[in-house]
Amino acid sequence: MNDKDILELKNMIDINNIPNHVAVIMDGNGRWAKKRSLPRTVGHQEGMKRVVEIVEVAKKLNIKYLSLYAFSTENWKRPKEEIDGIMKILVYYIRNELEKIHKNNIKIQIMGNINRLPKTPREEVLKAVEKTKDNTDMVLNIGLNYGGKDDIIRGVKNILKDIKMGKINEEDIDVELFSNYLYTKNMPDPDLLIRPSGELRLSNFMLYQMAYTEFWFSDIFWPDFKEEHFYKAIIDYQKRNRRFGGI
Numbered sequence: 536m537n538d539k540d541i542l543e544l545k546n547m548i549d550i551n552n553i554p555n556h557v558a559v560i561m562d563g564n565g566r567w568a569k570k571r572s573l574p575r576t577v578g579h580q581e582g583m584k585r586v587v588e589i590v591e592v593a594k595k596l597n598i599k600y601l602s603l604y605a606f607s608t609e610n611w612k613r614p615k616e617e618i619d620g621i622m623k624i625l626v627y628y629i630r631n632e633l634e635k636i637h638k639n640n641i642k643i644q645i646m647g648n649i650n651r652l653p654k655t656p657r658e659e660v661l662k663a664v665e666k667t668k669d670n671t672d673m674v675l676n677i678g679l680n681y682g683g684k685d686d687i688i689r690g691v692k693n694i695l696k697d698i699k700m701g702k703i704n705e706e707d708i709d710v711e712l713f714s715n716y717l718y719t720k721n722m723p724d725p726d727l728l729i730r731p732s733g734e735l736r737l738s739n740f741m742l743y744q745m746a747y748t749e750f751w752f753s754d755i756f757w758p759d760f761k762e763e764h765f766y767k768a769i770i771d772y773q774k775r776n777r778r779f780g781g782i
């Protein structure tokens with residue numbers, strides 16, 4: 536697509552109906568690399584470049600929350616070499632992008648238990664969260680060792696603890712209270728989920744939070760996902776009739 540076509544697409548976006556929260560399952564890095572006879576890690580490196588671009592595009596569109604699935608609770612099953620590669624890329628990303636992210640008033644948040652991460656990525660992530668904690672323009676919410684089922688179970692355990700301590704009563708538990716026990720507390724639910732790579736599933740991503748999320752799928756692999764695909768997803772989203780169970 537040339538610049539003129541991209542601009543035309545961008546102009547089709549209704550700026551009064553921008554999704555507040557966009558979630559992305561960045562899938563297809565491995566297949567993108569395989570197609571080129573490259574190691575899978577090269578696919579993740581290329582995927583990271585798309586993260587840099589998409590964060591910028593989302594910020595410019597005034598999207599307030601961007602959730603990215605970087606590493607799932609199930610991804611530990613992958614070969615050590617690939618896991619180490621993803622962790623290195625994460626560290627590289629933070630070291631290279633943190634200043635820019637901070638200057639752009641973006642707050643980095645993490646969903647998932649980062650205690651299981653190796654020391655260096657864990658420390659870099661904590662540094663990024665601390666440095667950007669007061670930023671207000673956009674939340675970049677990164678799923679690291681994240682699983683939707685794990686998120687819910689952790690919430691249930693913490694609710695039980697608070698009941699035992701007398702902080703809340705069983706009768707207080709409702710959808711809103713429960714939401715505050717998830718990693719995404721203080722965040723609205725995603726309006727739009729983008730999943731490239733041709734897979735049509737949630738893969739344990741934000742299960743509770745996606746009850747009324749609009750899904751957008753595409754066959755392209757994440758390393759091929761460009762600005763124009765993001766615009767297309769938003770334009771499609773804006774055509775949806777969201778009823779939230781009403782009429």
Ligand code: FPP
Binds near residue numbers: 604621
């Ligand atoms: C899924 O593709 C992708 C991952 C498990 C890793 C995603 C990580 C990055 C894009 C880089 C680091 C992230 C940040 C936020 C800087 P896959 O490997 O499952 O692809 P496949 O289905 O084709 O094998």
